[in-house]
Amino acid sequence: MTVEFETLQNPLPGIPMARECPFSPPPEYKQLRKSKDWFKVTVMDGREVWLVSTYKETREILSDPRFSSDRTKEGFPFINQSQKELVKSSPAMVTVDEPLHSEIRRRATYAFTAKKVEALRSSVQQLVDGLIDNMLDKGGPVDLVTDFALVIPSTVISGILGVPPEDHTHFHELTNKIFTLTNGAEGVAAGRLGLEAYLRELILKKVDAPQEDLISKYVTEYLNTGQLTVEEVVTQVRTLLIAGHETTSSMIALGCAFLMEHPQYREQLRRGDDKTAAGAVEELLRYLTIMHRGMIRLALEDVEIDGHLIRKGEGVLCALNSANRDETVFPAPDELDFENPHRNHVAFGFGIHQCMGQGLARMEMQVAFKTLFTRMPDLRIAVPVSDVRFKTDITVYGVHSLPVTW
Ligand code: HEM
Known part of the structure; x- marks a missing residue:
């Protein structure tokens, strides 16, 4: 279906708009990218914010310090209940500006360097092989989310943080409570409080x-020395635990669903080498862009972007999924090319808040996709794709479950 631009009303009713295809952004974005006018969209708290759909402007805004991520700033527009709830805890790196942002980020970066990530590759390979062995022993159909996609990043981030991996169902359920858009204020609060209580107990045990x-490391270097309080450590660990498992598991499951539905790409991946697998991961990240609700910022002063004035106090929502299909940057944005991937996508954001765990996420996905489709070349979705429940109701897009067989 082609959406006529004239049918779009300003302000747009809300995000996310409905998708036509579960693997592609809502069709309206194509029209928005072509428009000279800018559109506003109404977000959860009833405020209208600018919706930015193009690549260049998205990168400009996300790297401009005049646009704030600080949720405590007066008038910061909340796009979902989880943002409103999480701000009640002590500041997280993703929700503050400089200089506090760098101070918080510095304490954790050492655990996510390229060297650290590569050192984990063989254990991730072992983990992935073990999960595939289990599925083969069990026989299909199995749920690829619970038996594969969720276990990989949950186990890996648990190992890095020192969280018992057997608790992953528990912390995943609490995470879901926080990010389910239909959960209501009380449900979201229960999720946050539950996860923080769980982490507080764990942190105190490490003392x-x-x-x-x-x-x-947080305990010995920062808590015991009085540089951080327990609540500050809870928030930092909570951020890493959530970001480290929810996003990557969604990308693995959604990526697998896409590859099973598009055998030509699955074959490219299966026949190719490790470089092809790395290319597949880049292209899937760009094409599927699971952060489907976009990145929100608040203008701290009047700023002109692309000839448009954004006034001090106005909100801006950068639609990463639209930017990643911008035809002025990606010549064939609706196709994937594993041999010549576009590495300059914004699936991990841009600017100072660009994803800290991107190297880890890439490595986990490379091992997961390549090994799964090499060892299980006949893997297929066990139900019609129209029966798959896509996560339109969660902050991070993906699938709730994915019955597969072979
Ligand atoms: C496919 C997987 C992933 C995707 C698509 C993803 C996406 C993103 C995006 C878009 C941001 C920017 C947020 C903003 O600008 O407000 C971000 C930030 C962040 N991500 Fe990821 N992420 C993934 C995996 C991970 C992993 C495995 C970790 C490991 C802990 C992680 C940790 C973080 C952290 C700590 C931040 C905040 C960085 C900062 O504010 O400086 N992410 N991620």
């Missing part, structure tokens, strides 16, 4: 018995 993990 008595520190180990070789990131939580223990």
